[in-house]
Amino acid sequence: MRATLERASPVRAGRSLSRPQLIKAAITAALLLFVLLGLPQLMSLYYIDTMTQVAVYSMVAVGLGVLVGRVGLVSLGQVAVLAIGAWVAARLLFATTQPYPLVLLEAGLITMVLGVVIGLPALRLRGLYLALITLMLAGAITVVLATVNFPNGGHGFLGYNGSLVHIPPIRRPSIAASDPAYFRYSVVVAIVMFALVLAHIKTRPGRAWAAIRQSEPAALAAGINTWFYKLWAFALASFITGVAGGVLAGAVHYLYSIDFPTQDSITLLAVVLMGGVYSLWGAVVAALLYQFLPALLNNWGVSADWLIILFGVGVLQVLTTAPAGLADQVPRDLARLGRFLRRQATRQPAATQGSTK
């Protein structure tokens, strides 16, 4: 038996793309162009703000996807990591006049260092125990943030002005001051972060993560320094989440610790599992479920609390019928439906012909 060939190996990057890959790339490019240029024209400001949040949380989700889907490390602390990124960015934006992209980079790097510290237990723990430890750390971070508060333009190291008067908003980049422009800015940052993840998955770290996820002994036997690559995964996820925090800071203008409850990390993991941890599209689906769906329900006057039940059922559905998530299941089922409809369509004329004879 000759096994089916799949072209474009990661190791052979630079080769020409196959036809299906070209089509996929063209569809992705068209979709991104529509999101950047068309979508802001079609939506109200309410939904533009919502979609900015979708862009932010798609970055958080893609970071969590790296940990859960690529390396098999379950972290329940990502919303707290996001809060750290937002805190650092807010502090830098108030305290300095640095350009926004530089602030995002710094927020990402500082969060990355803290994320590596959070990831240290991952060197010895997996599964439920790692999830518990990261959840506890997230809880601790939330408590610290509630105590010191988010920077709001005040003086001192913390930059917090307790008098609550004349609180300046967190600034945005000059090229993206309006909501539609900031939405576009957020999408561009998200694209860069997704590209960063893709560059990792398709190269040496991606292969090492795949080995660690399937079998740590096999990874060690292949000469992979497993603790280094696990920490690398935490570093990458934290960097991306830190950058997302920086984007969030500019999006909302005012940050409060109450916006980052610990339990949100659990909901985030649920939507990431639903969206699909093995594909980048899964992160987009997860962010839509996490941010767009509640906004939609709010607009319709339905309580977003119903989503907790919906997400519970959704996770159950995905875990039992589609481990690769909705990003894999929906296109597959749609293709199956298309094939079924085509079969029906070709059968019907044949049946009609048969009856007239």
Next chain:
Amino acid sequence: MIEVDGLTVRYGGVTSLADMSLTFEQGTCGLIGPNGAGKTTFFNVLSGFVRPAAGTVRAFGTDLLAMAHFRRARWGVRRTFQTEQAIEELSVFDNVAMVHEHSGLGGKSRRGDVLDAIAFTGIDVDPESPEAKVRTLGAGQRRLVEVARAVVGRPRLVLLDEPAAGLPDEETSHLADVIRRIPERTGALVILVDHDMSLVSACCATTAVLDFGRLIASGPTAAVLRDDDVIRAYLGVDQ
């Protein structure tokens, strides 16, 4: 050459290897014994997954036990597993390339070395573009992927843990042919653990026998398989 001296491994109160002293000279050497005899434990010690309670292992003059486990692979300790562990989601090429890229050999020779290793093992994929995902392959082919991972680049010590388990005769015979050629191709010392005595006889000039963690015989394979203690402890009187 591997010199094992006084190697002892204990799991709690259970002694898995008891004062094992043995030298594996060159070529392909067999290591046999009943289940639980300590064969895989010995491999795990060499790979660095298990820390022995006592003893030393010198491989080609190097103190193997002093090296971190992932560094041993870079040094040249390669292995396959009793339960096959080829990475399912990666292609055949990437599975083998992954070992090469962590062996410190540099990227220039990588593609050539990887294709050589795949061609050497005779995996049934396009030899110029082995991009089939491992999950699409059958059990025998996946075993060969593991062997290709073990022989790519510059292995010095290749540990094969029951590579023929569950394979039909035809695939076992192909595997035997591949295993026999490994020392000649790579210069590595091969240690083969298997319960298939025809495979061990076909591949190994010398064989050692473990029973309850103790070495009970070693020497030329044909003589070892006729040894009374070995027959009593492992092979049975029908052999």
